[in-house]
Amino acid sequence: MNKTGTLTGKTIDRYEFQELIGVGAFGEVYKAFDKKLFRNVAIKATTPALSKQSGGKEYILREARIHARAEHSNIIPIYDVLDYEQSVLIVMRLVIGEDLDQMLSREKQPLKIDESLKIMHQVLWGMDYAHSRGIVHLDLKPGNIRISFAGEALIMDFGIASMLEDQSLRENHVHGTPSYMSPEQIQCTYMDARSDIYSLGVILYKMITGHHPFTKAATLSELLKSHLEENPVAPSHYVPTLPEKFQIAILKALEKKSRDRYHSCREFSFALEHSLKGIGQNSLDNKDLRWDPRVAAYLKGRIHLKEVDDYISAETINLSTSGATLRVSSDIPVGSNIELELYLPKEDEYTKISAKATVLWKNSNLEHDNIVIGVYMHEVKDIDRHKLGIFVRDLLLNVEQDELPSERTQTFM
Numbered sequence: 001m002n003k004t005g006t007l008t009g010k011t012i013d014r015y016e017f018q019e020l021i022g023v024g025a026f027g028e029v030y031k032a033f034d035k036k037l038f039r040n041v042a043i044k045a046t047t048p049a050l051s052k053q054s055g056g057k058e059y060i061l062r063e064a065r066i067h068a069r070a071e072h073s074n075i076i077p078i079y080d081v082l083d084y085e086q087s088v089l090i091v092m093r094l095v096i097g098e099d100l101d102q103m104l105s106r107e108k109q110p111l112k113i114d115e116s117l118k119i120m121h122q123v124l125w126g127m128d129y130a131h132s133r134g135i136v137h138l139d140l141k142p143g144n145i146r147i148s149f150a151g152e153a154l155i156m157d158f159g160i161a162s163m164l165e166d167q168s169l170r171e172n173h174v175h176g177t178p179s180y181m182s183p184e185q186i187q188c189t190y191m192d193a194r195s196d197i198y199s200l201g202v203i204l205y206k207m208i209t210g211h212h213p214f215t216k217a218a219t220l221s222e223l224l225k226s227h228l229e230e231n232p233v234a235p236s237h238y239v240p241t242l243p244e245k246f247q248i249a250i251l252k253a254l255e256k257k258s259r260d261r262y263h264s265c266r267e268f269s270f271a272l273e274h275s276l277k278g279i280g281q282n283s284l285d286n287k288d289l290r291w292d293p294r295v296a297a298y299l300k301g302r303i304h305l306k307e308v309d310d311y312i313s314a315e316t317i318n319l320s321t322s323g324a325t326l327r328v329s330s331d332i333p334v335g336s337n338i339e340l341e342l343y344l345p346k347e348d349e350y351t352k353i354s355a356k357a358t359v360l361w362k363n364s365n366l367e368h369d370n371i372v373i374g375v376y377m378h379e380v381k382d383i384d385r386h387k388l389g390i391f392v393r394d395l396l397l398n399v400e401q402d403e404l405p406s407e408r409t410q411t412f413m
Helices: 048-052 056-069 100-107 113-132 183-187 193-209 220-229 244-253 265-275 382-397
Strands: 015-024 027-034 039-046 078-084 087-093 097-099 145-148 153-155 300-304 311-319 323-328 337-346 349-363 371-380
Touching: 015 039, 027 087, 056 078, 056 087, 097 100, 100 145, 100 193, 113 145, 113 153, 113 193, 113 265, 183 193, 183 220, 193 244, 193 265, 244 265, 265 371, 300 323, 337 371, 337 382, 349 382, 371 382
Parallel strands: none
Antiparallel strands: 015 027, 027 039, 039 087, 078 087, 097 145, 145 153, 300 311, 300 337, 311 323, 323 371, 337 349, 349 371
């Protein structure tokens, strides 16, 4: 790339523009030096043509405001926004590395499962946080995932992102990159977090196999039709040694109907981990791949099943902000959807938190009155998850430093 752009060598406000490091449809990206804070930054300078469009600058500022709301260690942060002549300058963290598209092109072969998951879990962490803030990206693709030389995976370019409550910004408008668009994006119908999950499923498929799920599509119209109507080629067609449960976990993200996909990035991440449980280095016991730190905790609680009028008593053995191991008084089948209530100690009383959860496993070797189950909590009110997060954090602070989970875990946001 010619590293000289129109702004190279200029000083604008407190920023010295050093070199051009990227060019896109809507602007150029420069490496610059912040003279006030003495640090290198990246600056995205939008094209004058975009700024001149009706509402162009407001559109760009809207992107910056939405992006700024998603403050997470796996999302490239925005530091500043400047209005310069016919452009808008968006100042961001400079990430030394390459985007995932460049990485895949350089490797010229599929990534290993553990390498793919270390990238994908970080992206899922970042997008789960964005979704919790009411933000959908709608253009997730390898080119919008930056991989630092330190191994960080960071999401960038929220250019067409929308707030979940503002559906009018999304319906009746085609958003995204065709190779990674969900069926509802193509049809311009209701889009939400599950639309991003579809795109992430395509990305993971490509990392694992080296191919797009719909390789037979030769034209744009055929590609779009494939997203809408065709079943993806089984990943094991390209990687025969791929564990079956892992393949199923990927394909669930690619379901045509959004209701049949994972309902959250957290659920997707957990399913990927669970699908590899007990398979060598990719076990759930690998802390690099664990979503939340888990601590020993003994809390009283109860479970309600739709099929049962009464409550089943429960007691936690260990706990995280997304799941728990429970000792229960009655048998509960694996796969059951339950309503879980736990009672957290609060001074001289208890505070109740509620969650909708799914039973993922059961220890059936124990006596009937001492059954142990593992549950994933997929729906928890924000206030209850906050209370649970504080409780787990306080327990972690009492654990010896050498027993603390890896810093890679993202929990108490």
